[in-house]
Amino acid sequence: MKTTTKLFITAGLVSICAATSASPSSNVAWTVETHRLVKGADAGIGAKLETVETEDVNACIDCHGVAGAEPDRDKHPTLAGQVAAYTFKQLRDYKDGKRRNRRMQEAVERLSNEQLAALSAWYAEQPIPEVEFDPDDTVSEDTLKLVFVGDKTRMIQPCASCHGSRGQGAIIDVPAIAGQNVKYFVNTMRDYTEDKRTNDVYSRMRIIARALTRDEIKELAVYYAGLGGRQGGSGLIQALIDGSAFIKK
Numbered sequence: 134m135k136t137t138t139k140l141f142i143t144a145g146l147v148s149i150c151a152a153t154s155a156s157p158s159s160n161v162a163w164t165v166e167t168h169r170l171v172k173g174a175d176a177g178i179g180a181k182l183e184t185v186e187t188e189d190v191n192a193c194i195d196c197h198g199v200a201g202a203e204p205d206r207d208k209h210p211t212l213a214g215q216v217a218a219y220t221f222k223q224l225r226d227y228k229d230g231k232r233r234n235r236r237m238q239e240a241v242e243r244l245s246n247e248q249l250a251a252l253s254a255w256y257a258e259q260p261i262p263e264v265e266f267d268p269d270d271t272v273s274e275d276t277l278k279l280v281f282v283g284d285k286t287r288m289i290q291p292c293a294s295c296h297g298s299r300g301q302g303a304i305i306d307v308p309a310i311a312g313q314n315v316k317y318f319v320n321t322m323r324d325y326t327e328d329k330r331t332n333d334v335y336s337r338m339r340i341i342a343r344a345l346t347r348d349e350i351k352e353l354a355v356y357y358a359g360l361g362g363r364q365g366g367s368g369l370i371q372a373l374i375d376g377s378a379f380i381k382k
């Protein structure tokens with residue numbers, strides 16, 4: 134009797150998965166235990182872990198900089214100021230092979246869930262950093278509309294509705310995208326469009342990324358990079374947030 138029930142459930146799961154994709158996009162479920170693990174993590178342990186290197190694997194700081202704020206190359210993401218639950222989910226996704234990148238998969242292979250949570254807590258404690266970007270880059274009014282209004286004709290929800298009005302991220306695991314490197318931002322959006330990054334639950338980002346043009350993605354990356362280090366205050370900051378500091382004259 135027990136076996137029959139189990140078989141039935143398995144068959145049900147397989148058909149649900151087949152309807153969306155071959156397997157679930159992530160194994161991370163936001164259960165009470167997972168929340169506790171991430172919320173209760175010790176950032177001090179994370180601070181130590183980010184400097185640890187082994188014979189064949191570099192330390193996190195070698196690629197992401199101290200406290201995730203100064204990536205050594207601009208294709209490496211900024212981690213400082215990131216929402217802890219998002220970082221934890223990504224680290225688990227790499228470990229589970231749900232997000233593919235050889236260097237990252239090697240970096241997290243030996244780490245326990247507790248250690249991944251400690252690293253996530255450490256990065257979340259840092260301020261969102263200022264990042265370098267080309268001051269000649271501008272953002273058009275149409276692109277700003279995508280941020281705050283979206284585009285119903287293409288079923289694009291405004292970025293700010295999920296990522297926050299200042300790109301600071303949101304619960305549970307919606308990432309901060311303010312202060313992100315332009316090149317990494319563009320690369321990861323391309324990976325979503327080409328199905329190379331498929332760990333976004335319900336394909337939320339794949340659907341949006343596919344609906345955007347390359348120029349729009351580049352301008353969105355520049356806009357969000359410009360919000361780095363400018364998470365509070367008014368005046369210039371407001372101009373950056375509402376986009377008037379960027380709009381092409």
Ligand code: HEC
Nearest residue numbers: 191192193196208209210220223224233234236237240252
């Ligand atoms: C050899 C260089 C290298 C090392 C060492 C490394 N990373 Fe990474 N990391 C990368 C690259 C490159 C990416 C982007 C990969 C991709 O596009 O999926 C990345 C992505 C990430 C992401 C996803 C960021 C996001 O915004 O989605 C996190 C989190 C992260 N790394 C944390 C760590 C931690 C923690 C360590 C140490 C345990 C570490 N990394 C070690 C190169 C590295």
Ligand code: HEC
Nearest residue numbers: 279290291292295307308310318321332333337338341353
């Ligand atoms: C329906 C909610 C939602 C909307 C709307 C949305 N996003 Fe996202 N976005 C997410 C979630 C959730 C993730 C993380 C997915 C995962 O777990 O990998 C994400 C991830 C991203 C990432 C990758 C971040 C990183 O560090 O790797 C970028 C870049 C991004 N979004 C940009 C945008 C832009 C630009 C827009 C507007 C055009 C937008 N998003 C609209 C929910 C949303």
